[in-house]
């Protein structure tokens with residue numbers, strides 16, 4: 001028997017532990033009684049005490065076992081992924097990056113894609129010609145689709161799907177997912193995770209190059225126009241067919257000067273590097289509205305196969321930091337276009353005035369937060385992108401700050417003038433001269449139709465017209481229309497030359513813009529002779545209108561000068 005004050009711990013197997021040196025009481029050990037609580041804390045004895053509860057011991061054993069299993073599982077997965085990763089190359093591509101579009105279009109055209117069962121259908125063009133993204137079978141009917149007002153469809157891997165195929169004897173697994181944005185500035189983003197079973201990057205490089213090549217081939221003959229969004233990311237806004245340079249009539253030599261200079265620049269990277277000159281080139285095109293500044297930029301972009309990135313300085317929400325990040329995010333070779341560079345600043349660009357002062361001075365409510373120093377910094381600060389060509393246009397050359405115009409920022413300044421007689425004559429010729437294929441005697445509708453059908457380069461809208469016959473009898477709005485170039489006379493080149501001379505003779509030197517002349521000719525699309533006989537009268541009208549506008553402007557200006565004490569400037573044409 002244990003004496004009073006002795007503490008005995010019992011175990012289910014009948015063993016008991018007491019205070020060392022004490023005898024074990026077999027009678028108490030066998031009885032299912034609640035063990036007495038230790039009087040003083042002792043870890044070993046407390047543990048022994050706890051273990052005396054059989055259920056608790058069972059739980060502890062279970063917890064330890066669970067921990068062992070979980071650790072083993074994690075180690076196993078870790079090792080598995082390590083081994084897996086060592087065999088696979090994993091590539092993460094996010095929407096907004098050009099490679100995302102290359103890859104997506106390439107995947108959607110991959111032969112194994114025909115077997116895919118989770119598909120997203122989209123009419124997004126990805127900046128490509130319509131037929132490049134059309135679904136199989138639709139290519140032949142692209143014109144019909146256009147006539148029906150539908151855009152070609154394409155199949156894309158659906159979100160959340162895993163899709164796999166073999167590429168050059170390498171297993172590829174693709175997952176397309178989407179990450180929802182968490183705030184207004186954190187927009188929803190699509191992504192592709194590509195896993196490729198390969199030891200090195202060779203196959204990956206081949207795949208990306210192939211995708212890029214196919215994408216570029218589908219873009220051939222077009223210029224993609226990019227604009228920035230509120231998150232200061234570049235997005236492809238549209239893709240336009242190249243503008244032929246011969247359709248832009250400038251004074252002799254101007255076009256060649258610009259084109260050759262830009263071409264030479266693109267080929268001179270090493271020359272710039274060797275001399276420590278930043279590899280950037282800026283062109284400032286200035287002059288009256290409608291003289292071809294924007295048109296020549298489009299033409300050069302097409303000729304040099306460059307995309308155009310429009311930097312809109314007056315875009316709401318754009319500040320100096322945003323501008324720098326936009327400029328530094330430009331791709332290696334591209335045209336950055338700042339149209340109406342003076343417009344972002346409502347007053348004369350001036351380094352000595354801060355933006356607030358300027359706005360106050362002019363009473364402008366412009367939302368632009370760009371300061372001149374921010375613009376200068378973006379153009380050639382440390383973060384400025386190398387390799388880009390900058391084109392800036394303005395109608396107010398005199399109002400630009402000299403710092404903005406200095407070489408290094410704007411290397412070449414070219415003035416665009418109102419139309420000369422030479423330009424008027426050439427414009428008339430490009431307008432009415434039949435293209436090389438249609439040269440010669442006037443052709444009838446049937447032969448034109450045949451020619452267009454065979455011409456794979458013919459613009460889509462012309463092909464659409466071919467559907468006229470197919471759509472006759474339907475209620476399609478195009479059914480009743482014959483395009484103007486099939487209605488108008490096809491003049492022999494000699495006659496066009498003669499008419500062009502007569503037309504130019506009536507055009508006053510440097511008074512009218514090319515845009516105005518083009519607008520006039522547009523009203524005589526099918527009547528080249530009338531365009532010549534009516535030009536005299538039209539010029540008189542234009543002069544009267546110009547005089548009226550000038551007198552209104554002068555009135556407003558004098559009113560402003562008389563009554564104004566704010567010092568704001570008039571809106572004079574100071575090119």
Ligand SMILES: Nc1ncnc2c1ncn2[C@@H]1O[C@H](COP(=O)(O)OP(=O)(O)OP(=O)(O)O)[C@@H](O)[C@H]1O
Nearest residue numbers: 247248249250289290291292293294295514515518
């Ligand atoms: N030199 C030109 N040759 C042929 N077309 C021209 C020429 N200049 C202007 N045009 C025609 O006039 C229209 C307007 O031209 P464009 O936008 O290039 O003028 P701009 O000088 O950029 O005008 P703005 O200063 O107002 O932006 C276009 O449709 C274009 O085809």
